Amino acid sequence: MPAFPARVRALLVLLLLSAAAGPAQAAPRPVAAAPALLPDAGPAPRLRRPDADRLRDLRGQREFQYEEAITQPEQSAWDAFWARVRDAIGNWLVSRSYNHFWRWIFYGLFVVAGVFIVLRLLEIDFTAMLGRSPRRAALAYDTMAENIHEVDFATRLAEAEAAGNWRLAVRLGYLQLLKTLADGGLINWQPDKTNHAYLAELPAAGPLRGAFREATRQFEYVWYGELALTAPLYAQVRAGHQALRAQLGRSYSNTSR
Amino acid sequence: MEPENLDPISQSPTPASFETPAIPVAAETAASAAATGPENAFAPRTDFARLTAQTEAIRTEIGKIIVGQTDLLELLLTAVLADGHVLLEGVPGVAKTLMAKLLARTLAVPFSRIQFTPDLMPSDVLGTSVFRQNKADFEFRPGPIFASVVLIDEINRAPAKTQSALFEVMEERTVTQDGTTYAMQEPFLVLATQNPVEQEGTYRLPEAQLDRFLFKLHVGYPTLAEEVQILQGHHSGFGGTNLEAVQPILSAADLAQLRQQVRQQRVEANILEYIAKLVGQTRAHKSLYLGASPRASLALLNGAKALAALRGRDFVTPEDVQFLAPSVLRHRIMLTPEREMEGGTPDEVVKQIIQSVEVPR
Numbered sequence: 380m381p382a383f384p385a386r387v388r389a390l391l392v393l394l395l396l397s398a399a400a401g402p403a404q405a406a407p408r409p410v411a412a413a414p415a416l417l418p419d420a421g422p423a424p425r426l427r428r429p430d431a432d433r434l435r436d437l438r439g440q441r442e443f444q445y446e447e448a449i450t451q452p453e454q455s456a457w458d459a460f461w462a463r464v465r466d467a468i469g470n471w472l473v474s475r476s477y478n479h480f481w482r483w484i485f486y487g488l489f490v491v492a493g494v495f496i497v498l499r500l501l502e503i504d505f506t507a508m509l510g511r512s513p514r515r516a517a518l519a520y521d522t523m524a525e526n527i528h529e530v531d532f533a534t535r536l537a538e539a540e541a542a543g544n545w546r547l548a549v550r551l552g553y554l555q556l557l558k559t560l561a562d563g564g565l566i567n568w569q570p571d572k573t574n575h576a577y578l579a580e581l582p583a584a585g586p587l588r589g590a591f592r593e594a595t596r597q598f599e600y601v602w603y604g605e606l607a608l609t610a611p612l613y614a615q616v617r618a619g620h621q622a623l624r625a626q627l628g629r630s631y632s633n634t635s636r
Numbered sequence: 637m638e639p640e641n642l643d644p645i646s647q648s649p650t651p652a653s654f655e656t657p658a659i660p661v662a663a664e665t666a667a668s669a670a671a672t673g674p675e676n677a678f679a680p681r682t683d684f685a686r687l688t689a690q691t692e693a694i695r696t697e698i699g700k701i702i703v704g705q706t707d708l709l710e711l712l713l714t715a716v717l718a719d720g721h722v723l724l725e726g727v728p729g730v731a732k733t734l735m736a737k738l739l740a741r742t743l744a745v746p747f748s749r750i751q752f753t754p755d756l757m758p759s760d761v762l763g764t765s766v767f768r769q770n771k772a773d774f775e776f777r778p779g780p781i782f783a784s785v786v787l788i789d790e791i792n793r794a795p796a797k798t799q800s801a802l803f804e805v806m807e808e809r810t811v812t813q814d815g816t817t818y819a820m821q822e823p824f825l826v827l828a829t830q831n832p833v834e835q836e837g838t839y840r841l842p843e844a845q846l847d848r849f850l851f852k853l854h855v856g857y858p859t860l861a862e863e864v865q866i867l868q869g870h871h872s873g874f875g876g877t878n879l880e881a882v883q884p885i886l887s888a889a890d891l892a893q894l895r896q897q898v899r900q901q902r903v904e905a906n907i908l909e910y911i912a913k914l915v916g917q918t919r920a921h922k923s924l925y926l927g928a929s930p931r932a933s934l935a936l937l938n939g940a941k942a943l944a945a946l947r948g949r950d951f952v953t954p955e956d957v958q959f960l961a962p963s964v965l966r967h968r969i970m971l972t973p974e975r976e977m978e979g980g981t982p983d984e985v986v987k988q989i990i991q992s993v994e995v996p997r
């Protein structure tokens with residue numbers, strides 16, 4: 380018998396080994412017999428039964444009356460109101476108008492946007508309406524202590540002249556002139572206007588403008604320029620003021636005719 | 637830059653060749669008598685004849701070349717008298733630089749011009765220390781800022797780094813380099829021009845620097861008649877840029893004397909309160925994010941004193957304050973973003989503020 384080459388022998392060994400490692404048919408094991416139940420050798424169990432009287436007693440207690448009618452708690456008027464509101468909303472939501480719900484939402488948004496734009500255009504700080512303090516305090520109109528339409532010029536002029544306070548007297552006289560011009564409709568009184576703004580409002584023709592220009596110059600030198608006045612100089616200024624007021628009075632009377 | 641600008645700063649900068657034109661003595665005396673004579677008690681107690689004559693001469697000299705712009709010129713003269721720097725803003729071609737050059741030419745003081753560019757360095761403006769090999773030490777070489785009138789053209793072309801080099805010199809009139817402080821010569825006036833910031837290649841000036849300008853002036857377009865006059869002048873062969881035609885009027889000494897007069901102007905207590913109220917309102921206005929500083933109040937006061945002198949008065953009136961308020965405040969306030977988006981301007985807000993404060997009388 381010829382000898383097998385080494386490779387063939389190795390292959391045969393592998394085949395044999397693989398055959399041995401394959402799934403082997405396990406031999407059926409013998410089934411062990413179940414152990415036989417032994418009879419209970421202990422005492423017979425004792426059944427516990429509740430006492431009939433006790434059961435009857437329990438049945439009579441309120442906690443065990445499951446079929447007792449539940450009474451509604453007392454409802455306040457406020458709760459009743461909100462209950463009705465909730466019912467109304469619930470009824471509306473289940474009704475046909477709920478189909479237009481989003482349409483009403485859009486209408487509402489449009490209205491809010493419109494109001495917002497109008498308030499912005501009018502520069503109204505609507506945050507104050509919502510209970511918030513405005514971001515910055517609005518500019519209050521900054522007024523001096525006096526209002527020329529409320530000053531009693533005759534009395535105050537007399538007081539200033541009696542005290543020899545010529546500077547204050549010139550000022551009061553000039554303010555009185557401005558009041559006369561404003562009352563006559565010749566100037567439009569605005570606290571932020573300067574004297575020369577009023578001068579520009581007077582008619583260019585006629586002596587009125589020239590006289591007011593001179594009065595303005597005198598006032599500015601005395602009041603802003605702190606020019607020290609003497610009694611004669613004050614008399615000169617006062618005479619100018621009175622002449623101008625008389626001229627204005629004549630103008631009014633001519634106009635009224 | 638003029639050669640004398642490189643001299644040590646302690647020396648007097650006024651060249652001897654600059655002489656103040658003589659004012660006719662008779663006219664000056666007559667004007668003085670008219671102003672202070674017993675027959676007219678309501679007249680200035682300060683003699684403004686020299687000031688009036690010299691400022692009129694400056695107007696005449698500049699008027700040889702510039703057509704119109706009378707308000708602008710009055711404000712520029714006010715700044716010169718009030719010792720304040722001016723920022724001129726306007727679109728290209730409205731003679732901002734020319735106006736600044738002409739004004740500088742009427743002042744017989746050293747002048748230099750710096751063209752601001754994006755790559756300008758602080759040392760290009762202030763100067764730098766260079767090493768001297770022969771003496772083995774450093775020598776400070778002053779920059780072009782060392783002059784009496786400095787024209788900074790297109791100031792907003794340089795970034796904030798270069799702008800900040802001007803902070804010290806504009807406010808304190810000194811330059812500190814390598815631990816040494818150099819004082820600027822008197823007068824020291826910065827005239828800067830800029831195009832509106834929305835144009836390309838420009839930077840917004842820092843707020844701290846804007847606050848150092850006494851006025852920010854808008855240079856607008858000429859009227860139709862003025863533009864026709866410009867065209868006629870150009871057509872007839874007068875180019876409009878012949879700077880040699882403008883003669884120096886004020887020397888440094890003259891200017892110092894006029895400024896001394898301006899400082900002595902009378903200001904009534906109610907006017908001071910009026911200025912404070914106007915500036916104070918900028919800090920409470922709902923349209924403003926940043927209000928004006930106390931430096932603005934001082935600027936308004938100094939400007940009003942100078943303007944009153946220019947108008948021949950020795951006291952300040954509310955009219956002076958109202959006239960100057962926009963120029964003093966417009967660059968010192970910042971609008972809220974909301975107001976800016978609504979198209980509001982600082983001038984509108986200043987106008988509202990003026991309308992909200994009662995004129996003292």
